[in-house]
Amino acid sequence: MFARRNTSPTFGFKPLGDFRLMSRTNPTVFLNEYTYKKGTEIYGEKEPADYVYQVKIGAVRSYKLLSDGRRLIGAFHLVGDIFGSTGGGENHRFTTEAVVDTTLRLIKRQSLDLMAKEDAVLTRNLLGVTAKSLRHAEDQMLLLGRKGALERVAGFLLEMDKRLATAGAMTLPMGRHDIADHLGLTLETVSRSLSRLRRTGAISFIGYRQRDIILVNREQLRSLDLQG
């Protein structure tokens, strides 16, 4: 159902200094860049975690599957986001795929771990990355456990608005199916919720592209998406 071919990543070697995990005492961490075509797998669940990644261009989904095919997308990783860090664990806990054509920066985790043993700054940066993932997961638990469909979709739009932040309108990189599997809904319910938000004037689609969305009334969305 969700089977994908695993295309070899395009190779691109390049030392770069923009990685947030960068150590201060050991600033010469060499980074590779790879480009993944839309839909290709970056790594699989339970595979050894050899790299940590940062999104340079594109978007990534990381998900878990139940044995009968049900899928939950734990997170979308957008430009600038760091993912693949397991917080010390040996294996990945999610499968990740490129949502669209995506370029990633890579750093070997082995060298990272060796450095972290003697580099408190780097370790604390790793802690920061892990803590950020934890905060997101905690909020997502509340959403999945206790919010209705309209609240989930409204909350998702507000989050994407913050993270994509392209003046006025935003273009969602992912389709309805991905959104549904992130919000614990079906794609039909996501579609109906979006239509309802459009009818009530909270959002607006641009032209025929159903992924180009304007948040017309953020206040209305926020009132739908109750906070703690």
Next chain:
Amino acid sequence: MFARRNTSPTFGFKPLGDFRLMSRTNPTVFLNEYTYKKGTEIYGEKEPADYVYQVKIGAVRSYKLLSDGRRLIGAFHLVGDIFGSTGGGENHRFTTEAVVDTTLRLIKRQSLDLMAKEDAVLTRNLLGVTAKSLRHAEDQMLLLGRKGALERVAGFLLEMDKRLATAGAMTLPMGRHDIADHLGLTLETVSRSLSRLRRTGAISFIGYRQRDIILVNREQLRSLDLQG
């Protein structure tokens, strides 16, 4: 609805060496012990995170509320568990309460942070605690987003069985309402699911105490709780 009186904790001063976060290079961390009566708050969401805690006796629930009163219990902390670490953040992200009369070990986070600045071992232990919380939250997302009621309850029983591990039977410290708010269900659905598991012979209650449960057929429970 969930209002509780905040009883002052019983004071008990005691240096102890059993805290897993303990630094190797700085082994003289002094710990306090406090006892909280059933139902009392340990700390509130958004309060400054001044301490990290370890459960010595009892059980703790940590939860978030929506403004209309809906509650999601993100985690139960049982004997030995460490909680309250925010992974570097300044404020707590959950409210925590004692589920039953509970004794905790405390360590001042300020001293922890100061030490961690120069102590890579301690920082990596903090990272380990945070990573463990993250793993639990990730599994809980899958449960809340994609599992049915019976699967959730079966999975919960198996998890509690592992963590409580009292030969043969286990005594759940929390009531149906707490279980429901942890699993994203209502207490009625939890009760019905448990009754159904009892009727099908997967579990059994001991005497009249509905919190004393024997997992008669773990294999049956595992087949209900699909894994990835």
Next chain:
DNA sequence: CGACTCCTTGACAGCGTTCAACAGTAGTGG
């Protein structure tokens, strides 16, 4: 142009919630 993907919309079913009644237990105060 045809096949495919993605999205929307409608009709209907089902799972879990809501509302309600009841029983057993624990807690409280006389």
Next chain:
DNA sequence: CCACTACTGTTGAACGCTGTCAAGGAGTCG
């Protein structure tokens, strides 16, 4: 120690939100 009350858990009935099934439109790609 008992009576009273509150709390906890179970069960039933009806409702409603979301899922399932199905059809169709619009855009994309070869």
